[in-house]
Amino acid sequence: MSLGDFMLKRQLEYIRTITDFMPETAIVLGSGLGSLADEIEIMNTINYNDIPDFPISTAPGHKGRFVFGKIEEKNVVIMQGRIHLYEGYTPKQVVNPIRLMKMMGANKLLLTNASGGINTHFKVGDFMLINDHISCFVPSPLIGKNDNSVGVRFPDMSQVYSKRMSDIISNTAQDEEINLKSGIYLQLTGPNFETPAEIRMAKVLGADAVGMSTAIEAQAAKHCGFEVGAVSVISNLACGISKTPITSEEVEETANKIAPLFKRLIKKSVGNF
Numbered sequence: 001m002s003l004g005d006f007m008l009k010r011q012l013e014y015i016r017t018i019t020d021f022m023p024e025t026a027i028v029l030g031s032g033l034g035s036l037a038d039e040i041e042i043m044n045t046i047n048y049n050d051i052p053d054f055p056i057s058t059a060p061g062h063k064g065r066f067v068f069g070k071i072e073e074k075n076v077v078i079m080q081g082r083i084h085l086y087e088g089y090t091p092k093q094v095v096n097p098i099r100l101m102k103m104m105g106a107n108k109l110l111l112t113n114a115s116g117g118i119n120t121h122f123k124v125g126d127f128m129l130i131n132d133h134i135s136c137f138v139p140s141p142l143i144g145k146n147d148n149s150v151g152v153r154f155p156d157m158s159q160v161y162s163k164r165m166s167d168i169i170s171n172t173a174q175d176e177e178i179n180l181k182s183g184i185y186l187q188l189t190g191p192n193f194e195t196p197a198e199i200r201m202a203k204v205l206g207a208d209a210v211g212m213s214t215a216i217e218a219q220a221a222k223h224c225g226f227e228v229g230a231v232s233v234i235s236n237l238a239c240g241i242s243k244t245p246i247t248s249e250e251v252e253e254t255a256n257k258i259a260p261l262f263k264r265l266i267k268k269s270v271g272n273f
């Protein structure tokens, strides 16, 4: 990848003063799912707030650091805490870490998140393989001057989520006897949860789950040449599907509950990528 972007170049230079680690797979851990990174064979960690001009995670349950290490013998870089648009960052800042992980050398990206279930066949605690996404009222992170050496001006999005990685995740779930649903993820900006009318809209549009993070990252990742896979944890039923108000505590509580299964699915999948 080009080092044309001065900010990214400086950030990579800073990372290289600490580690020359070359990740193969990059992983983004969603709300309440960060503890996976504490359990891998850790080589190094870098806090986001030590990296020049880097956005800082402010969301609950997001630690805010890169963890470099090994999962099943594979070199990985993990974002233990992601950056969201609702934290007040620009779309470009939100995807800064994705681009930086590509420049570190990773070529596969596994995105994870907690999301609200819209599909009425989904239960709280289910896993959903993301087949495709709808970016809804979320500005594209590719707006602005395009660096042609990073990716093309008008990138194709006909297959954002790699069939190869998705098949590996599905097969791994089957081998591990983990129930894996699949579906379409719709991203809104948040930070408010949705209204019942917005969830009806999302359902009409064909969405199975709703969240505040992943589509924008997947767009930037596809643009810069990552092979992308993604898994949602259905942390709650979406507004109107659930009869009770949604809270971030509920989201984290579900994530904590399913953490052991989630970690097994993710670790074994990464081993097979």
Ligand code: HPA
Pocket (backbone or CB within 6 Å): 114, 115, 116, 117, 193, 194, 210, 211, 212, 235, 236, 237, 238, 239, 246, 251
């Ligand atoms: N809506 C949006 N984002 C979410 C939800 C939800 O219901 N649950 C977890 N993240």
